[in-house]
Amino acid sequence: MFVMQVDYGSRAPDRLREGLPLQTPIPGVGAREAMYLNRTFVMDLSICLPASYNPSNKDEEGKDFRYCFDFKHLNLVASVVEESGFLRAWKKWDRGHKRKMPVKKVTSYKVTPMQLKAKNKSTIIWRQFDLPEPENYCGQMDWDFDAVHVVRGEKAQNKELWPHLDSDTSPDALLTKLKEMVPPWRNLYVATNEPFYNYFDKLRSRYKVHLLDDYKELWSSTSEWYNETTQLNDGKPVEFDGYTRVAVDREVMEVLMSLQGSQMETDDPTTSYMLQAWARLCKCLGQDFLPYMSVVMPPLLQSAQLKPDVTITSADPDNDIEDSDDESMETITLGDKRIGIKTSVLEEKATACNMLCCYADELKEGFFPxxxxxxxxxxxxxxxxxxEEVRKAAVSAMPELLRSAKLAVEKGMAQGRNETYAKQLSDYIVPALVEALHKEPDTEICASMLDALNECIQVRSIVDEIKQVITASASRKRERAERAKAEDFDVEEGELIKEENEQEEEVSEILGTLVKTFKASFLPFFDELSSYLTPMWGRDKTAEERRIAICIFDDVAEQCREAAIKYYDTYLPFILEACNDESPDVRQAAVYGLGVCTEFCGPIFKPLVGEALSRLNAVIRHLNALQSENVMAYDNAVSALGKICLFHRGSIDAAQVVPAWLNCLPIKGDLIEAKVVHEQLCSMVERSDNDVLGPNHQYLPKIVAIFAEVLCGKDLATEQTASRMVNLLRQLQQTLAASTLASAWSSLQPQQQLALQSILSS
Known part of the structure; x- marks a missing residue:
């Protein structure tokens, strides 16, 4: 037999007892121990009566019937008999037998069930849980407390889903709210996922604060009690903290259910807050939230399906939109029309879409219905x-919906549906994502769409789509090229050829985004596309096609670096030849790619340095190099030349090449490359590069002039580089001979001298 003595007394307060679930730790643990020790569990069954047996809620013989246990459940776990009947039978048996039953009374919670089984053969084991602290492991917690559930931790970092969580759960905010509800110096238990123990110290000025960490002996993985009860509970840890949270959570659910059933105005902000509250609870409860979905989903879908409230009127000042004073209405003017959009509707719609994504992500297969x-x-x-937020949420939800369907089918929870359903859903979602990707104006959302596509179907399907686009476009171009020879070829057909180029440009951008996102892991898919892209390099192709093909290789070389070296034998000859292409756009793409190869190719580029210098020299010395249509190619060629000076100094005649590069500076057309090149020069001067400074510092006047032009120019260097240049000029003022400084100063324009004096004196 196994006897468990329980004394709950009057310390469990009404608020806590009303919130506790039907099974509490002591009977559950006792039943498990009895089963493990192969004993019958003896307990006071009066505490198993449901609350309805005592509607007055008055104590009878010290028992509070609101605090009850599920006897049927306990009886399924172990053999259970009623305590008073057992004691009468035991006394009667004891009087009639000379041989007494061996009884082992266990008063310490530190004696584990394993120890009892190994060492004790007594018929009756009497374990007591009513001893005073600290021996009673459940009694070590002062149960006469008020419970507060504070959700923080990582959730405080998610500003979209919990925008006000950080301020609403601060100690000051909690103290303000608790003063209205909880008398001072009560025991206050804070159930929270906040990782910092001292975060709630401010509450200690008014309450006796208890946190989960104060009771590590009840839940720590190093706790003997924790490990024993876990083993007895089929390997599932006893969730100590959960029993306190439920006291608060039940009240929260009741409030939300009440709000959900009330009628609210269309633009009532409470709707948005309530949608977020449900989602937060879903995050906390996980699969336990499923019973509430039938209440949550109808209004959530209704909010997600809201139509934009748009008003279009004449832009005439006499025809103002009626609701122009409404703060929730934004207006823009396009031509002779004024468009008003009610932002509160859009915000509610965006919130609802985000919540749908949250539920699908959290509930997985449970979201299938x-x-x-x-x-x-x-x-x-x-x-x-x-x-934008509506589109972002919709994009994020796509892979979650497919994952939910897939898991539901795999686990037999798909209500009779099979793999065909998951495929049909994929066939519905993926083409819609691809189509939206082609039209998406926001690059950040484009990247999100590519990520979503990768999750939905893996990258291969995108590559197949690109193959089809390139093949179909090439076929249409051939047909139109033939049509162009006909007499009836018109201007509209010529415009269609331009549209084909635009589509190829989109393909280039998609591939660029893929390469930037997945880097070297994308190369197996790039290998598949190579045979489709290589023909675009041909001299028979348009300049736009050649430029697009080169840009794709530039992205691969820049993002994949050493992993892309295997393509150099194939593509570098094209790059070198394209450096002297008739089209300045092609030349720009080619010399930029040459600079990338120079930087990341390493020793493999060494044999090509001579030819690369020749090609770059031709671009730089082009008769009209600095004219507007050629300046971008010029600037990129200068940048590539600087990289050869930096990364392959040993393979060039530095005394000739470095000064030639210096004479090309500063560059002012391509502002992105300008920042790169001018930072490179700054670094060379800082480390006193002899080839840059020249014999006897003869190039210093030129360097000072370059710095002056950069500092007086607009957006030619980053703030950090500009600051470094100013510091270098101040050092030169102090260290250079007066004659050298005067020579450098005289090479500047008068306005540059004045601007530089102002910069250096500030």
Whole structure:
């Protein structure tokens, strides 16, 4: 037999007892121990009566019937008999037998069930849980407390889903709220996922604060009690903290359910807050949130399906939009029309879409029953151009919906659906994502769409789509080229050829984004595309096609670096030849790629340095190099030349090449390359590069002039580089001979001298 003596007394307060679940730790642990020790569990069954047996809620013989246990559940776990009947039978048996039953009384919680089983053969084991602290492991916690559940931790970092969480759960905010509800110096238990123990110290000025860390002997993985109860509980840890949270969570659910059923105005901000509150609870409860989904989803879908409230009127000042004073209405003027959009509706819609994504992500296969309603709601919103947040949420939800369907089918929870359903859903979502990707104006959302596509179908399907686009475009171009020879070829057909170039440009941008996102892991897919891209390098192709092909290689070389070296034998000859292309756009792409190869190719580039210098020299010395149509190619060629000076100094005649590069500076057309080149020069001067400074510092006047032009120019260097240049000039003022400084100063224009004096004196 196994006897468990329980004394709950009057210390469990009403608020806590009303919130506790039907099974509490002591009977559950006792039943598990009895089963493990092969004993019958003896307990006072009066505490198992449901609360309805005592509607007055009055104590009877010290027992509070609101604090009850599920006897049927305990009886399933172990053999259970009623205590008073057992004691009467035991006394009667004891009087009639000379041989007494061996009884082992266990008063310390530190004696584990394993120790009892190994050392004790007594018929009756009497374990007591009513001893005073600290021996009673559950009694070590003062149960006469008020419970507060504070959700923080990582959630405080998610400003989109919990925008006000950080301030609302600060100690000051909590103290203000608690003063209205909890008398001073009560025991206050804070159930929270906040990782910093001292975060709630301010509450200690008014309350006796208890945190989970104060009771490590009840839940720490090093605790003997924790490990024993876990083993007895089928390997599932006893969730100590959960029993306190439920006291608060039940009240929260009741409030939200009440609000959900009330009628609110269309633009009532409470709606948005309530949607977020449900989502936060879902994050906390996980799969336990599923019973509430039938309440949450209908209004959530209704919010996600809201139509944008748009008003279009004449831009005439006499025809103001009626609601122009409404803070929730934004207006823009396009031509002779004034467009008003009610932002509160869009914000509610965006919040709802984010919440749908949250539920799908958190509930996984549990979200399956709602997919048929959610997918048709969110897929069209991939092209909802009124609001970026709506599109972002719709994009994020796509892989989550597919994952939910896949898991539900795999786990037999798909309500009779099979793999065909998951494929149909994929066939619905993926083409919609691809189509939206081609039209998406925001680059950040483009990247999100590519990530979503990768999650939905892996990258291979995108590559297949690109193959089809390139093949179909090439076929149409051939047909139109033939048509161009016909007499009836018109201007409209010529415009269609331009549209083909635009589509190829989009392909280039998609591939560029893929390479930047996945880097070297994308190269196996690039290998598949090479045979489709290589023909675009041909001299028979348009300049635009050649430029696009070179830009794709530039992206691969820059993002994949050493991993892309295997392509150099194939593509570098094209790059070198294209440096002298008739089209300045092609030349720019080619010399930029040459600079990338110079930087990342390493020793493999050494045999090509001579030819690269020759090609770059031709671009730099082009008769009209500095004219507007050629200046971008010129600037990129100067940048590439600087990289040869930096990374392959040993393979060049530095005394000739470095001064030639210096004479090309500063560059002012390509502002991105300008920042790179001028930072490179600054670094060379800082380390006193002899080839840059020249014999007897003869190039210093030129360097001072370059610095002056950069500092007086607009956006030619980063703030950090400009600051370094100023410091270098101040050092030169102090260290250079007066004659050298005067020579450098005289090479400047008068306005540059004045500007530089102002900069150096500030």
């Amino acid at each position: 709602w997919i048929d309603q959610v997918a048709p709601t969110l897929v069209p919103l991939l092209k909802f151009y009124f609001h």
